[in-house]
Amino acid sequence: MNLKLKDLVASSLGLEAGDISLEIPEKEEFGDYTTNLAMQIFGDSTKLKKLPFGSFDFKNPQGLASKISEILSQNKELMHFISKIEVKKPGFINFWLKDDTLFNNLISISKEKYDYGSSQIGVGKRVVIDYSSPNIAKQFSIGHLRSTIIGHALYNIYQFLGYRTIGDNHLGDWGTQFGKLIYMLRRYQLNSLDVKTLEELYVKFHKLAEEDKTGEMEFQARIWFSKLEKGNKTAYLTWQKCRQISLQEFNRIYDLLGVSFDYMLGESHYQSEIKSMLKDKKLLSVLEEGENGAKIIRLDEFGIKTPLMFLKSDGATTYAARDLACLRYRMKRFQPHIIIYEVGQEQTLHFKQVFAAARKLGIVPPEVILYHTRHGLYLSSSGRKFSTRKGGAVNLEEVLREAIAKARKIIESSATSRNLSEAEIERVSTDVGIGAIKYFDLKHSVESDIVFDWKKILALEGNSGPYIQYTFARAFSVLSKAKEEGIDFEKETYLSSFDLDDQEKNIIRQVFHFGEIIQKSAVEFAPNVLCDYLFTLSQKYNSFYDKYPILKEKDLQKRFLRLKLTEATSWVLRNGLRLLGIEVIEKM
Template sequence: MNFEKIISDAIQKTLVELNLNLVERFELEHPVDETHGDYACNIAMIIFPLVKGGSQIKIWQGDFKNPRQLAQVIKTNLDQNEELKTIVEKIEIAGPGFINFYLKTDILINQISLILEKKDDFGKNENPENRKIIVEYGHPNTHKLPHIGHLFSYIAGDSLARILEFNGNTILKANYQGDIGPHVAKCIYGWQQKGKPIPEKLENKVKLLQECYQLGSELYEDENHKQKIIAINKAIYDPQNDIQKDWLQTRQWSLDFYLEFEKLLGVNQKKHYLESQMWQRGLQIVKDNVGKVFEKSGDTVIFAGEKFGLHTRVFITKEGTPTYEAKDLGLFTQKMEDWPFDLTITPTASEQNEYFNVVIEAVNQLFPEYKNKWMHIGFGMVSLSTGKMSSRKGNILSAPDLIEIVFARVGQIIEKRKELNSEEKEKIRKQVGLGAIKYAFLKSSLTKNMVFDLEESISLNGNSGPYLQYTYARCQSVLSKNNNPSFTKRADAQQSEDLNQEELFILKWLYRFPEIVEKSAKEFAPNHLCTYLYDLAQRYNTFYNKHSILKAENERQKQLRLALTQATAQVIKNGLKLLGINAPNTM
């Protein structure tokens, strides 16, 4: 049952009946102070200037001195709405003209049964548009270790894909990896300088590639070495060149590593595109549109972004090779052919905002029918104690480094749990470690810069992934101790007047989950979901610490509290899954 829709429809019906239908849309919100109701609407304050007259046309014959009086008229009509009466206990006017709606407690209690019935599907929304959306994320370069920005892209992109799919869209998860370009040439040159060693383990192979890239970057500062690296970069585009063997061999090390890395993160992408597959397509698109969308500038081909309030970027270099921009054009058209979409989303670091503004505008000029179908989300920079990260000089903390540090710290804590065997400890170490990292990255707006704090991220007493996981495990522990596993799942066994404040506070939060999922999807903002889950966990833990569940005063009360516990656990589990986080039964 969609409470928000029922109330909105009732308001709209009232406005029509009173000849006050003056605005196309309005919004309901939840009052910050829950004693002011479950929903609030300021429609009276919005339309009062239109009713009163002044610079607007007066359409109401009554004499209203303020929005509050107008709100009272609207309320009087709403009080007669039969459908609204089925879910709303009372309607009140507050402040300058807010209309507050109080849901019936029995209706809130019945939501528990709905949650336990729908289980993993609770919160899933139907979307009549059912848009086909490609979420393309990760974007790691071969021949280098992934940095924290790549980790952010993996985490943010995967959560967005999960949320959008849960909200009724059809999703294709994709990745696009840079396997050609100057960074590859630098790595191969560095590898050659080292004598082309081949370590036995994959882990050591990718670490070697990072070292070779750093060596190549340093040598690039010397003009003699620079020209040799430029020659390698150009030779990679020639399938007949001898450099192909070195390139393909070292590239495979990276590709194998990234498949393992994505498996560790719990990321399952159906499409993996490579720059080497796109360069010819992108190069041809640019060449075919010189004089139309692109223009020559000396020995290069550019897109004159100034014409569109942007900046100019090169799409074909003086050596005749395509730039990242041209390859992105090839990728866009390839995705169009592979899986015709309504929207493609690319989350990357905000440092690339201007780059994508130009490339997307070039796409708009090339393919007007696909205008507004490519969205770039520029997420904020991640800071650690070492400051901003750069892979060129080698003084960085890579994504695998960060993950291992968090795993190790969680392991230190889990090691104290003598009742767990080594296999259980390892499973918890990884689940909690990844939960800590993912939640820390997602709990703030994606577009804001963030500082990753190790101890804060693993805390069991604060706004962290492990805190939510711990709350879920606590719920499971309570349920496992129930002597009657087949306890009734009908929550209406408890009379609403018997509810305590802590139980009511949980009920007033559970029903909002589908709304939060919808809001997170519409605003491409997983942080809304994080905030909701943290608040739910706090409410449950307050209830848990204050009231006995298994030793309740009577069986009816016990049944409700067990059902409330199971419903809370289910919602936390569903929410964590949308964040890409596992909900462990034991911690």
């Protein structure tokens, strides 16, 4: 509807659809759509001359808005689905949809069900999403949770909009740290290994290296990594074992989170690509010698004063070189229109360098969108980076298990656990606990830091995962009881004769915008937009539920309408939660 309205407004005024900005007002009193077009073009003589009226003698944007409103009201196609156009200070133009349009949408929800809110705007386009990316031989810490959750939500959202979506877990499985690890494993010859032991060995290396005044340990580590890059069998087999051990733990956590990927290629996958790049004339023409003999790419023409280091002084590849090789591979393999890197703010300079170098080398053409989400950190209540008491990284699996345990306590102390088997209690506890963690992350702006707070995470009221899940369970329960009583609320019928009060109408208006909210979440790379929408819908439905009888309503027409509202709410919440990667709970 947003695009259709833009086209009709633009054609009525002799403008381009791209000139029209339409928003969904935060308050119902300002209609279903609003535009600040009059304020935007008031001082733009070029666009004013395109308007289909002769006089431009307007004292302020509100006067211009009134004239625009008058012209739009004469467009019969527009007024076929718009009931009212109103001007508000200082020059906003507000649009109200007709009841028929809103009622017809309720029927559409009944028909489309799991597909409601989806779109074909992405058909023929491909988007690569790089997310999670934990480091091999290190425990999966909470630091990678944001990337995993946000990236997976963006993957679901883009896929729902018709894009060919490629999710890649770009594992940190290459680099000089593996020379250090191979050295330690050769030195200690341990029989039993897990990720915790591998991480402890890495930490121990640095402690011993500080005491090694000769620098021999660091020298040996560099030699082992050089051997690994050259394909030495002993080095490769040791590295491969570290990778396999790590992936076993990572996959266990991904299963718990309900997160999956199309590819888990890792930095190591691109070694042949780097070798190919080092023969490329374009790259060789821009590589310069930096400090201590390192090979660099200058990016001054992009406003970046710090050059990108491509090769270290010993000839070893850098993280940036491997990311450029990865970009080169992705462009050849997938031919994407958009590449999204769901990586933290601390990598901002790195991705500015990589993106600029990719443009400079012709790896990525100008029309392809490269986007770095720059997510914030998890913080403790003191405002410091979330960590253990000893200052170490917080183990993610421990956090997830604690969330499930806390959710179980809440469930066992409520009526939810009645008539549930042990297996069902465990499943609901997992869905609520994991859903709570996910929603708490996703409801925040991607770039903001988050203070980790268990009370807010598992709150049963307010903007939380359990509250949204509870609202769905409430709506689902009403519909289940209606079916038990033999009430057919899924049938098609003409609804425009129904009288609505404000609360009922607000729900209909809210569910109408679901598809547009999903598109906005994609365009802004912001799952929090969808979270805010679902929370608002939940609030409106719960207020309606508390005020009006549904199944006990004696007026059959009103009962039918209220069941349609409940049905629409349940489908929107179900689909919205699914896009966020959160399970719905049917009994709660």
